[in-house]
Amino acid sequence: MTERDSPADPAGSEPTTAETACFEAGIKFGSLYHQFAGTPLSLESAGSLERAMEEAIENQPHCREVTVEVRRDELEAALDGSTADYTEVTGRFLEVEIVVEYDGCEVVTRMAMEDGYPLMRLESVRGR
Template structure:
């Protein structure tokens, strides 16, 4: 059985999150470069098929707290330092998906589906 348009659109959102997280996790980040890194992530993922919009908020308050007593001026980007929204449209089905921390884990989930 072929997947439905809804299933295909949700799958596309998952693909975008997989690419985003595994491409950028581990990237050096500091409060100084957080905005430019967030913009670069957005632009990179928006290049993918069916992607309508990507919003990446790198949480500078979290970064500053992490770096308060650190010997370095940067840390590695992980899910706990960002909140992400991805919007895809495939065959007229729109999916909005989000990544936020959930009990210490960067949870990626479908927020809404519209036809």
């Protein structure tokens, strides 16, 4: 009998622990991306914004660790031809790792640029 086939749920509609952990990770990414998209970003503010993003998302349930890195080379390139000394946060400036731990299951997720798009992906699922 699998976790899905429990007597309380013969139709198999209850999510597994791993599925719930993956869902939690998705919620964290949605929150991070949509909460901070459009935030003013400069080379001087990059470090403090990285920490603010990490700390804000780490407040959420089941979130064990968040690492945000502003891609400073990409930011410098964007600012190079600009009259302003800042731009706004978009996915092209961020690399993110989020680790969720839910009921003994660890999920590692990442966001990085792939083919010009900030792709969020599931890296690993360990445990139940």
